[in-house]
Amino acid sequence: MxxxxxxxxxxxxxxxxxxxxxxxxxxxxxxxxxxxxxxxxxxxxxxxxxxxxxxxxxxxxxxxxxxxxxxxxxxxxxxxxxxxxxxxxxxxxxxxxxxxxxxxxxxxxxxxxxxxxxxxxxxxxxxxxxxxxxxxxxxxxxxxxxxxxxxxxxxxxxxxxxxxxxxxxxxxxxxxxxxxxxxxxxxxxxxxxxxxxxxxxxxxxxxxxxxxxxxxxxxxxxxxxxxxxxxxxSTELKTGxxxxxxxxxxxxxxxEEAVSVKLAPVITATILVTMNVVYLLFVYTQFAYLFGASEGVLPDGLSYAEYARSGFAQLIMVTAINFVLMLVVLLLGEQAPGRLHRWNQGMLYVLVACSGIMLYSAYIRLVMYEETYGYTYTRFLVHAFMIFLGLLLLIAALRIHITRIPLAKCYVVLGLCAYVLINYIGMDTIIADRNIERYRVSGNMDVYYLQGLSADAVPRLIEFARNEYPELNAHLQERFAGMDSIHVPWQSFNLAEYRAQKALEDYFRDQ
Structure with a gap:
């Protein structure tokens, strides 16, 4: 047919x-x-x-x-x-x-x-x-x-x-x-x-x-x-x-011209050595604070929150720059002879290691910052981006030695899978759980941000209000009234909204 x-x-x-x-x-x-x-x-x-x-x-x-x-x-x-x-x-x-x-x-x-x-x-x-x-x-x-x-x-x-x-x-x-x-x-x-x-x-x-x-x-x-x-x-241009x-x-x-551009091995070695000297000095100064910040070992004049906030964005940017530099060397660097080739490979591994340490330092700072100020969409997504960047660095590190690894294909597949995963991981529920856990430890709660989470987090907020934080009831009542007053056509049906509305209905009926 x-x-x-x-x-x-x-x-x-x-x-x-x-x-x-x-x-x-x-x-x-x-x-x-x-x-x-x-x-x-x-x-x-x-x-x-x-x-x-x-x-x-x-x-x-x-x-x-x-x-x-x-x-x-x-x-x-x-x-x-x-x-x-x-x-x-x-x-x-x-x-x-x-x-x-x-x-x-x-x-x-x-x-x-x-x-x-x-x-x-x-x-x-x-x-x-x-x-x-x-x-x-x-x-x-x-x-x-x-x-x-x-x-x-x-x-x-x-x-x-x-x-x-x-x-x-x-x-x-x-x-x-x-x-x-x-x-x-x-x-x-x-x-x-x-x-x-x-x-x-x-x-x-x-x-x-x-x-x-x-x-x-x-x-x-x-x-x-x-x-x-x-x-x-057509592969060849003709008249018309x-x-x-x-x-x-x-x-x-x-x-083709872009692909044909190559970096000479000596140029590559010079760039890598210069960058790595700076990074090694930075990493040396970081170790004392990187692993001791949680125990109170901080730079003079900086509080716990100030240390967590300072330099975070810069570390992420430097790591991203290093990632781009590594890709340029891997994709455009000429094959070096003998010892120079092994030297450049070693410098690339040093660059990966330093980048990994800086990424870990930024990750720890963000964790400390969240413990002090709470968990939000932006901070959650930055966490996810750092993990994603770490995986990209890992694939690039494997590519240094295993040259047949197709970087572009690996990155496309990894990026696609990572984006689908971040959609399904339940960001609102995780943020609600983390903020509730922070409240249990420190007694601090950004209740206004918690109230702004989407319908995905409502069942968790109901449980929190019922067992530990009845101050949320007023917000939940207002949210239920808003949902109950709106007629949703079947074309716009959303399971999270429906589940939240039923949970709120059951919660206030039992009270």
């Missing part, structure tokens, strides 16, 4: 119908609703749309393709499972980017390796140039519907009409909304227009939904058809080549 659809001369018409259905689903799920259950549902619909109508352009299944797909679906499910405000907003950007890269990897005709930097070019190319290039395919679909050949003059007129509509409809929508707000009778008249259909839509809402569906339908169709009927790339051809070749030349 699917094979017949792909071979049918009406394939563009079927694809346009699928794009229209997908656009209708999109506006139904997201118009006037916050992302929730709607997000993974639409993600699945988008993948089904692409896999059905572009199946013959799909490359064979690979482990990286499955990794990207799994990551996209897991991140989409965070809109159902969690309610962390940071990732709630950040994933609105991250997920579409990952989906676009996955589609380019899966459907692009060039079958690029997933670590090839040109895959990013393919991603952008299919999002914009290839998409817009197929605007004219719509007329071929119209010809199939009417059964008549559109003359060039008619095509030109139809194009101009469509452009006029695309410009006029949003303007009319805005103007009508303004006029309706300015004149009550006009608003009443417009509101009664759809009533004979039994519709509850206002004229303005219906217009916005219509524009939403039309625009997304064209974009979805153009995006799909950019893979189905993509413009082939497009700007895209020339730009991509230029980018390739720049990439």
């Amino acid at each position: 699917l094979d017949k659809l792909l071979q049918s001369p009406k394939r563009p018409l079927y694809a346009l119908a699928g794009a229209l259905l997908l656009a209708v689903i999109h506006q139904y799920l997201f118009y006037g609703h916050l992302p929730g259950l709607s997000y993974p549902l639409f993600t699945v619909c988008l993948y089904v749309f692409m896999f059905v109508y572009a199946k013959d352009r799909m490359r064979e299944f690979t482990w990286f393709g499955w990794l990207l797909f799994t990551s996209v679906m897991l991140l989409s499910l965070t809109y159902v499972l969690f309610y962390n405000p940071l990732f709630y907003a950040l994933n609105l950007l991250v997920i579409p980017c990952l989906v676009s890269v996955h589609m380019a990897y899966k459907f692009s005709g060039r079958r690029l390796d997933w670590a090839d930097i040109r895959l990013l070019w393919d991603t952008i190319d299919h999002l914009i140039p290839q998409n817009l290039r197929h605007a004219g395919t719509l007329f071929r679909v119209l010809k199939n519907i009417t059964g008549r050949r559109l003359e060039e003059g008619h095509k030109r007129v139809l194009v101009q009409i469509l452009i006029g509509l695309l410009v006029a409809v949003p303007l009319v929508t805005i103007v009508v909304a303004l006029l309706a707000s300015a004149d009550g009778m006009f608003d009443h008249m417009l509101a009664s227009v759809p009533s004979w259909l039994g519709s509850h839509l206002t004229f303005g809402e219906g217009g916005v939904r219509l524009v939403w569906v039309v625009v997304l339908c064209l974009l979805f169709f153009g995006y799909l058809w950019g893979f189905v009927d993509s413009r082939p790339y 080549d497009t700007t895209d051809d020339r730009l991509e070749q230029k980018l390739g030349e720049w990439a």
Whole structure:
């Protein structure tokens, strides 16, 4: 059945119908609703749309393709499972980017390796140039519907009409909304227009939904058809080549020039020795305080909190600089002969060791700072970043001796897995637990920050209020009243919010 659809001369018409259905689903799920259950549902619909109508352009299944797909679906499910405000907003950007890269990897005709930097070019190319290039395919679909050949003059007129509509409809929508707000009778008249259909839509809402569906339908169709009927790339430029051809070749030349730049072994050794001398002196002075700060061994004139706060950001920046320096040496350094090669390897290991000590020093300072001032989103994420940077350093250290380790591929996979993990680790609950533990030890509590945690932490806050801190009851009561007064449509369903509301309901019913 699917094979017949792909071979049918009406394939563009079927694809346009699928794009229209997908656009209708999109506006139904997201118009006037916050992302929730709607997000993974639409993600699945988008993948089904692409896999059905572009199946013959799909490359064979690979482990990286499955990794990207799994990551996209897991991140989409965070809109159902969690309610962390940071990732709630950040994933609105991250997920579409990952989906676009996955589609380019899966459907692009060039079958690029997933670590090839040109895959990013393919991603952008299919999002914009290839998409817009197929605007004219719509007329071929119209010809199939009417059964008549559109003359060039008619095509030109139809194009101009469509452009006029695309410009006029949003303007009319805005103007009508303004006029309706300015004149009550006009608003009443417009509101009664759809009533004979039994519709509850206002004229303005219906217009916005219509524009939403039309625009997304064209974009979805153009995006799909950019893979189905993509413009082939030539390896050599010929007369009449497009700007895209020339730009991509230029980018390739720049990439080749960048790769061809090499650092002479003596230059590498000089840089590493100079940097390591400074770092070794710094590490020497750090040891007395690094392992003795918790026992009160601090620099003169600095309190416990001041020592924890001082130099933290600088240590992270220096470690990051060292990481970049190590990558430059590993990727651009020329192979040194004999002893010089072993010397440079040794200097790289010293650089890794010093970077590790500085990273550990920054980590200890942050732990001390949190013990004094409490735990927050920012401090938690900095902890996660330091652990991530430590893993990157470890992989780079292995690369010093095992030269066949593909750094770029390792970093892409590690970065993707780390981002999914940080979404699922339960940041709000961990922060609540750490602040509660701090309260038990020191008696200090930043109750205002605790109250600002998302719905993920509410069950833990209820337990804390019931057993140890009844002062939270007023906040929990206010939070429950706010949740109970808001009707949440099924499209915006979120498990963390639902669980928090039920926990609050049970808690106050038992009191």
